[in-house]
Amino acid sequence: MGSVLSTIFSNNEKARARRGGLRLKPVGLGDLPENCLAMILNHFDPVEICNLARLNRAFYRASSADFLWEPKLPENYGVLVKKLLMLYEYDHQFCLNDIYGRLCRPIRISNGTKEVWCEKRTGGMCMLVSWEGMKITGIHDRRYWAHISTPQSRFHTIAYLKQIWWLEVEGDIEFDIPEGNYSLFFRLHLGKPLESQARLGSSNNHLVHGWTSHPVHFKFSTSNGRHAMSKYFLNDQGKWLCYHVGEFIVKDSFETTKIKFSMTQIDCTHQKGGLSLDSVLICPSNIETSAMV
Template identity: 55%
Template structure:
């Protein structure tokens, strides 16, 4: 009895209505395209965005189901409404944008605050990253061309970096008011000793003005509006390469407390010697 039932069930799944062991001439085999769209949506809801996009090419049912709002809303970070209004300048509920389109747009590099900051989502995870240009930082002496200059470069996502020729007192301060999705975050200064350029199609780095960074370490500090603090010291000693120097970490532990003000700094204020030859690109905030 069990065997007969299994055989009959198999024939029905394969689209057969015959009971003699052979498919009916009027039947046709079923496939993924015959799954109900709501069933497909439930399956896709448990997958990562890249997997959803791949499966959307399997059939019309998968393609239609892959655009369901409830799927993509589950992939968006909890602060996505804040990002939609601040970054995409889109104000629901007065107008409508599909959640899939919101996810796609937020995965692109999105500039704000006059192009001095940039935010994006990691495509595979939906986690948020943020970068702050040197032009959005308070740099001691930045208005005096004897010390600092903003120079163009293709090695920065902001197309320009702050270059230090020589100074006694190095102080870089920054702050940011933003909504961060719950999670652990790390803050980095992206720096390079030396001025890079291209010569005959090859990257070269001029180290002539690099000096003073091996005598005393640079000090990095981080604090948040809810009382988190961290600090570290590090010698800048990798000339010719862009390096992300770790400032510290902070935690956002609740979707109800995502708004946070963070302050960060880099200083080397030992006035017994000058420092120079430093490129300051940006500050990076990313999931730890």
């Protein structure tokens, strides 16, 4: 895109220029009017637009056109701006590309237990719910749970289950989720996450027990009547995994969506332990989860 295109003068113009002894200057994309450049940029996604804006001043100015960014923003971006950015006069202070950029930065809500942001390439709304924003049986009893600081979590802390008979985790969300198809995941790790993952095999395996006898049950329900349930035997140790619970559809961007979710393993015939709980992830179904957490 940054290379100079071939001269757009017609053959007659070239001939007249040669007879008059004129030397034609090649014309490139940067010489096009800003509105034309903006129409070209409209065919690219937000990340590509931002990269092209670095080519020259013409592209930079064209990349600020509001008609480029409005269809890329969530349909209810006005509501999100007021709730998340507290900008009640945003339309007078910021261009829509500024709004897009600010919504793509993670924003903490609910006393820091939830994080909301727009995925920068698609504009899809994503949300993380920390374990601290959930109701967990025995979470404050040190015989059962430990709270561990770690850079492996976006919230910088996780809940580590030492051992318990009755595992029950519940949570809920109430948010103006934009229209679209979404997936819900639990982010878990068998074993205690250490700074050196190479040490997991020698120091952590004996602490993990009770997850292959009976499956862990995951489920959620939404205010629009959607229910989903899944179950997994947990046996993959030494790495963070996002366990897919199910999908749901939001049809009205301007109606608050309520979601209740849970994770349980309540068979009391054996103890289980050695499980790390980080968060619950909600994101558009077409987004790769590995880049979200």
